[in-house]
Amino acid sequence: MIDGVLLKGYGGFYYVYAEGRVWECSLRGRFRVKDQEFLPGDQVSILSEEAEGPHLAKATIESVGSRRNALTRPAIANVDQAILVFAMTSPRPDLNLLDRLLIQVIEADIEPILVFTKLDKYRADPLNDGPDHALTDVYRNIGYKVFEVSSETGQGIEEIRAHLANKISVLAGPSGAGKSSLFNALSPGKKLKTGRISHKSKRGRHTTRHVELMVCAGGLVADTPGFSSLYLPEMKRAELTDFFPEFAQRRGLCRFNSCLHDKEPNCAIKAALENGEIYPERYEHYLIFLKEVIEAERKY
Numbered sequence: 001m002i003d004g005v006l007l008k009g010y011g012g013f014y015y016v017y018a019e020g021r022v023w024e025c026s027l028r029g030r031f032r033v034k035d036q037e038f039l040p041g042d043q044v045s046i047l048s049e050e051a052e053g054p055h056l057a058k059a060t061i062e063s064v065g066s067r068r069n070a071l072t073r074p075a076i077a078n079v080d081q082a083i084l085v086f087a088m089t090s091p092r093p094d095l096n097l098l099d100r101l102l103i104q105v106i107e108a109d110i111e112p113i114l115v116f117t118k119l120d121k122y123r124a125d126p127l128n129d130g131p132d133h134a135l136t137d138v139y140r141n142i143g144y145k146v147f148e149v150s151s152e153t154g155q156g157i158e159e160i161r162a163h164l165a166n167k168i169s170v171l172a173g174p175s176g177a178g179k180s181s182l183f184n185a186l187s188p189g190k191k192l193k194t195g196r197i198s199h200k201s202k203r204g205r206h207t208t209r210h211v212e213l214m215v216c217a218g219g220l221v222a223d224t225p226g227f228s229s230l231y232l233p234e235m236k237r238a239e240l241t242d243f244f245p246e247f248a249q250r251r252g253l254c255r256f257n258s259c260l261h262d263k264e265p266n267c268a269i270k271a272a273l274e275n276g277e278i279y280p281e282r283y284e285h286y287l288i289f290l291k292e293v294i295e296a297e298r299k300y
């Protein structure tokens, strides 16, 4: 028996990544599992059958492991991390969106990794004569994993690669930020060998595109961006602080236990803001989100 991860189900077959290759799997006759119960990312045990050619081996799925988690959009199981991709130059990084995505990712109990792309363009612009990575340092100082890369020159790409190995990742970020370019830079010359899968989908048997995990830098990456909703998860107003690590670490330091860090006196968050220990835009976004959370609370 070989342990693998389901990449995709298609046309009655399941494509499983195991031992560094893709296996075309069918279900064992007595193994009764409904199609929709399988998700890309599911851990499966497979039994090898006769190999067919160098790229595609055949096997049967013998068992499926229990899930650590499951996202709905895209529908993937056992996601380890979300790679939030934003350009350093254009499109101008929308930090309101970035902070929103961070909340969604943290809420899903998935580790966020911030990747700022187009470092080459940023460096080439003489207007960026301030401290080189002021923006990226904001998030680094909060404690997030932050990378600055250029998919064009390859700068910084190696550092990310190590973080993808043996993990299931979802990319997120606005259009044009460089998600596809990053994916390609991470897997030079070896985009996932799923010739048969794409061949089959070209026959047009299904018009809906299903999400698929792709082999990338020793790990698996979803081919569809995740966490695209602009809405904040349902929460109570007091819980918003939990999603801002630099606020949460000052918990208990405000005069009032119920402090929402808005108009209350003797607020440790506002003190930290005035000392320059909390980045003004983060606080600004906190207040915007707080208003939204309170609005949503009223609708329940």
Ligand SMILES: Nc1nc2c(ncn2[C@@H]2O[C@H](COP(=O)(O)OP(=O)(O)OP(=O)(O)O)[C@@H](O)[C@H]2O)c(=O)[nH]1
Pocket: 117, 118, 119, 120, 121, 149, 150, 151, 152, 153, 173, 174, 175, 176, 177, 178, 179, 180, 181, 182
């Ligand atoms: N100079 C430079 N250009 C980049 C870099 N990364 C991406 N680009 C360019 O930015 C544009 C958008 O990149 P994509 O990779 O298509 O962006 P995306 O996030 O996949 O966009 P969507 O598919 O719309 O979601 C393309 O013209 C890329 O060539 C980079 O690191 N440096």
Ligand SMILES: [Zn+2]
Pocket: 254, 259, 260, 261, 262, 264, 266, 267, 268, 269, 270
């Ligand atoms: Zn406070």
